[in-house]
Amino acid sequence: MKKSWIILLFISHAWSGDWRVTFKDQCALEGTSVLIGCEFDYPRGHLVTSVAWFRGQRLSDRWVLYSLSTQVRFNYVGNSRGNCSLAINNLNRADEGHYFFRFKTVFNSWTSMRPLHLSVKELTAVLEPSTVTEGQEVSLSCWSGCATRLQVVWYRDGTPVPRQVFSASIKDSGSYYCTVLGQKIQSASVALNVQYAPSDVLLSMKPAGDVLNASAVTLGCSSHANPPVPQSGYSLYKDDQLISSGRDHIISPLQPRHSGLYHCQASNNISRRGVTYVSSSGMNLDVQYLPSVAEGSSVNVTCSSTANPANHSHIWYKWTNSSSLLQMGSGQVMSLPSMETSQTGMYLCQTRNRLGVVSSTKVLLAMEDDTSGGRSLQVLVLAGLGVCLFGILVIALLLLWNKLRNKAEKKVQGATRAALKSRGLLILALNQAQVPAQHVSPAASENQHDNIYANVSLSTPPTHPPPHILSKQQHAIDEHDEVTYSTVTIKAKHRQESRFKMEEHDETVIYSNVANSS
Known part of the structure; x- marks a missing residue:
């Protein structure tokens, strides 16, 4: 009788426990690893024979469970005595969903009453604002979508950013992303657009160097600005007088009157310390031109030299079409009383003393070009009048000659x-x-x-x-x-x-x- 009581007492104690599984919903970042904590309980006297996690899918009014035993990224880290924790490595968005835990004993089996929900989020970098004007404040924040507070590190184009709140400057433009400290995970990059007024405004000239009249040059204006300076935002000035608008300005043909100090201004409607237009440094354009005279005017060309003993002769030469020298005269000064087209060309002088002969550099003597339309029109009119007068004169001479011939006969x-x-x-x-x-x-x-x-x-x-x-x-x-x-x-x-x-x-x-x- 006493033995029977002991057996009943044991059975009553064994069946006095609760069947349960305890866990909490989880939120983790894509690319990270997560440890899902879990506990289970059962009445005493039962021996657990198997444990397993399942992926659940809701179909109509019931759940369909799929075993995770074939998933190598899923590792059961619990035991058979109440710890049912699960570790998932390298999470991806497809891992998000509902999970169930089930264990079996010799006498029974138990499945969690409700599923565990796993949320997989992306790490997101946020710039506020993402487009700023130079000097405006910028705030960086890294958002995961999970309630867990993260320790993050910010980078700009691979360089660590020391502060998450700063006043934007030109150098702060670039791509930003955040990472979780201690994990190889980073957010997608976001761009910070820092707009600023033109800087490094530069006026250039092509071709560079000395230029001659009758040739052409292109004056170009460039700058660094965000947004870029439009065509209408550039202006060219000569001696503080507006010449034209636009990035490039072509001067053709060059004339001596084009010589002067040039500079350009650039504007993209963003001011810097209250200044909207930014100027380049000045560039001096020196138009070099060949000696030229008007037809019919007199010309004196002087040959100067130093020697010891003093020069005693100067001879002037002109280059001919056959590349030979034609002597034009002697003396230190060559005078052309009336300039003609045939006298244009390349000249040089030679000086001689008892020690030898030295030639000067060549000088091109040219006629002035009449590029004005008015003068061309005058020439045409005069030519027409000349032809008419010549025709009338010829007719008059013919009539007079005929009359004189008849009288003579x-x-x-x-x-x-x-x-x-x-x-x-x-x-x-x-x-x-x-x-x-x-x-x-x-x-x-x-x-x-x-x-x-x-x-x-x-x-x-x-x-x-x-x-x-x-x-x-x-x-x-x-x-x-x-x-x-x-x-x-x-x-x-x-x-x-x-x-x-x-x-x-x-x-x-x-x-x-x-x-x-x-």
């Missing part, structure tokens, strides 16, 4: 007839070998053009020689060796009238022989 014809008539030396003879006048056709008469042949002597015979004198003269003519024939063409004013006269008087051909007495 009339004078010659009148003088010839008067001389022949006054001297009485015309001997008329009808050429019987010619076609008789009455048989000459009008066309033939026209083609003959009233030909007249005259032989004129150089002597002065009497006005009315007697017959015996005529016979002697005729004899003298026959004996004379040189007989001169002169052809005179007389064009009738009315060709038809002339033809009728010739037929009537039969004077189409006239021969005249005059002796040349010595």
